[in-house]
Amino acid sequence: MAQRAQLIPIRAHADRIYDIKCCIRPFRTKGPNLGVEQVGDATVIHNYGHHGSGWCLSWGSADMQVQKAMSFAPRKIAVVGSGVIGLTTAVCALRAGMEVTIYTRELLPRTRSYRANGVWGPGTVALASEAQAGLGDIWEQMVRTSWKNFRPYMGMAGSPIAWSEHYELSDTPFDAPPPAPIPMANGDPAPVFYDMGNRISDITSIPEVLTPELNPFPGVKYARHSTKMFWNFSEYGHLLTTEFFARGGKIVMRDFHAPSELAHLPEKVIINCPGYAAHDWWRDKSMIPIRGQTEWLIPQPEVNYGLTYRNVETRSKSDGVMVIQIGPEMFAKSWKNSTEIPNRAEAETAVKVVEELMSRFPTRPA
Template sequence: MATPNLPTPDFAFDPNQPGACIAGVRPYRNGSYRLDAETISQSFIVHNYGHGGAGITLSFGCAAKVRDIVRDHLAASRGVTEAAVLGAGVMGLTAATLLLDLGLKVTVYSDRAPLETTSAKAGGQWAVSVVEFAGKERELTDIIKSAYRAFKDRIGQGFGVFERPNYTATRAHNLDIVLQLAPGLIPPRQPLQRLPFAHHTKPGFVYQTLLIEPPVLLARLKADLDQRGVSFVSKRFVNRSDILAGVPQPIVVNCTGLGSMTLWSDTKMMPIKGQLALLRPQPELQYLYGQNGYLFPRSDHVVIGGTFEPGVNDETPDKAVCQGLVDHIASLFGKAPAKPLPDIHIHNPVHAPIVNPAIPEV
């Protein structure tokens, strides 16, 4: 019996429409993300950054680690009642949320509102994408488990979290890592004789994962923090000294992402630009799709992405690149002529360290 096809997307797209093309810059850190603490002068600094393309995926798990680090510090301190969080992306907002569990008064400092951050420009699949973790396998396993369960608990609660199958033409390394590190957390991938779409004849795979809609998630986290009395201060810092002088709270959680490249002089940090094409919403599409790029149907848009520009710190989208992404995915469904992929290709699939082309190799 033939496998019935799932609905085909409508690929109508005008890159000249306002908001049709967007670009963000992933905060990639070579070697591994940073999740540790140090004391500078009178400030206890917790660093939580460098998660590449997996910030949303790992957010609640990393926030739980931050909470535990701060809890241990409070046990050895007296009279500390306030904490600051630097950054209003998903890492900052989730860290602030869980710090409230410790009874602290929390202030968030950021030069961007949550919906203006890099987190708001993510596709939204729950997968360990473009983040290094050499030597941190055990810690990352804990983070993955904690984060996944936190998101599962928020399904149907207004956080923009949904269970979705992801159909892929090849094995998805960013989900295979989850299967390897945390067996049983998500169902095993299933091989398919063919992907269940029009004009697809070759074998593939299906994974069961989550879709997280970043604009919904960030807005809900912000609203909850507002309701719980968290203060948001619009402030731009220029270096570490500026932070130490301008933040009076004795505990500072650094979730500045790519900003840490400058603020904390972290030479391991590197920007990786990614671009997205946003199609009209199509609620009949209840799946994720990947083949040298990805298609994620969300309630606000059908998102097509997968580009990867190491060393490029520029949030200006390229309309031709976005159109090329749409044309490529449309051609796989028989809705456009087959064309070569844009030069800016899908991200590094095997989590090998990525070379910054702006820095000559020695």
């Protein structure tokens, strides 16, 4: 018979926040740029604009673009960028037998990729009104290829990819009508995203409603339970980087200012993975900034679950308990917001929600 889980409370207090990370999601209204174009005698294969799904789509997107690169039969290629998309693309190309040089202005730990939440849940990558033809099929192929490629990292020492129980908690029934969409803080109407439907329901944990007897959270009326896969960035990033160098990859620190500079590289096939920076570096004005902030509490390895409650999500990772504000109001403030300055008040507000929830446990966190 199912039993109520015994959960260890999260020690959520403002004085345990040891880091606040802030970054921009690379949203492209048409969907990721996977196009190919010529700059002088160089062939540039784009791979950017994965919005809030770059970790999830990384291998699939890399595989697709490396195959395009291979069709030009180059012995060596260049990759611009070393975020999760660039580094994965580089490793993918090395596995395919090419010589690879990454040109980048930052290494992975300094990139926006490292400031994400990092959980499985590939979602919206385009506006419904602007999505490129066939986007659903392309997206599904990326998701499924990625999923297969993450498999070998599971169960590895250091847990580069791990799983945890996740509780969605609510004060109102889950089947209550959703609130009306709210306008964006800049005055735009609420964007309508391209709907991927239930294409990947077979590889997505479906939340199960918990009866009051099985709900482990005191004072919370409604709870749903699922299992989520997530990345521990340091461990996963270390594995990617180690493989990159072990296979002979080279890195050149470089900051490009105009596309024409690519024509001067010795490699004539280039995969361009600049993330949101494509907005300025490639002058791609269909890139829209969507701000996000995560706050990090001192690690609690004994906490093996995550939760969502009152527009706050937590996840216990190897380098800390990650807390992030989500939901329509936060989204409205984040839309077209390119501020990357951490907001301490926002961090404390989010942590307070978790602190109050944890105070309902009979054994209070120290």
